[in-house]
Amino acid sequence: MALGLSNMFFHRLVFASTFIVCCLETFTNGATLGKDEEEALRSIGSALGKKDWNFDIDPCNKDSSWVDPSSNKDHANNVTCDCSFNNNNTCHVTHILLKAQNLSGTLPTDLASLPFLQEIDLTRNYLRGNIPPQWGSATQLVNISLLGNRLTGSIPKELANLSSLTSLVLETNGFSGTLPPALGNLPKIQRLHFSSNNFTGEIPETYARLTTLKELIISDLNGAEAAFPQFNAKLPELDRV
């Protein structure tokens, strides 16, 4: 009898300590996103019209409301983080991929509030409005795709500040105006896709300085042929024009 009781007590003790160990483990393995970046995501989601991000769950915990494992090159619904900061205790958002998600809002102004964001891909949605000039402050951005939306206005010259940018895809929107000469200063750009918009004017001479460029896809510029700089001579890397 006495033996049985203490046995039961022992079992409960084991159960309780297993529970504590398991919870501590979850806690210590569960690096989280800082409040400031969470706020930035809320505001980004609200601008885009992304209604199903679940903020009751940490955005970096790989829950299905934040990453969809079936995401592929055509459809994607992924927020991904790098959680290796501060000895694996702190996460930062590095990629936002929302391709073909029926988003009908506008572009968020505050990408710079995600200071580790490298890629934003909003391909094939119904987004409208302009590219906010404030995107020029998100200087860690590597890839931007806005392909196939309903965006308008001109390309803000501030994007010339994106010193890490390798790919800027603006194809198939309603962008207009002239191409900013300042983009000729982008030090790492490899891909500029501007076709199927309403751009006017010439390709700026300054683009001949883009020695890292591999693909420049531009159509329907007025007088493009006459004004086309001698790219092939000057740009050894260029594969497609």
Ligand SMILES: *[C@@H]1O[C@H](CO)[C@@H](O)[C@H](O)[C@H]1NC(C)=O
């Ligand atoms: C989206 O995230 C999931 C889970 O991390 C990953 O398996 C998948 O490859 C990602 N897809 C894309 C297109 O990034």
Ligand SMILES: *[C@@H]1O[C@H](CO)[C@@H](O)[C@H](O)[C@H]1NC(C)=O
């Ligand atoms: C962080 O986690 C990774 C993968 O689990 C591990 O390889 C690495 O050693 C960890 N780093 C630190 C500083 O704990």
Ligand SMILES: *[C@@H]1O[C@H](CO)[C@@H](O)[C@H](O)[C@H]1NC(C)=O
């Ligand atoms: C987008 O809308 C279409 C048509 O209503 C629907 O078939 C599709 O599932 C929607 N996609 C997403 C990701 O919600």
Ligand SMILES: *[C@@H]1O[C@H](CO)[C@@H](O)[C@H](O)[C@H]1NC(C)=O
């Ligand atoms: C672009 O960079 C210049 C100088 O580096 C800075 O003065 C300016 O405020 C930046 N603009 C934006 C929109 O970040």
Ligand SMILES: *[C@@H]1O[C@H](CO)[C@@H](O)[C@H](O)[C@H]1NC(C)=O
């Ligand atoms: C940028 O896009 C290219 C081509 O899709 C990809 O290989 C690269 O990993 C991306 N870079 C980042 C930082 O996401």
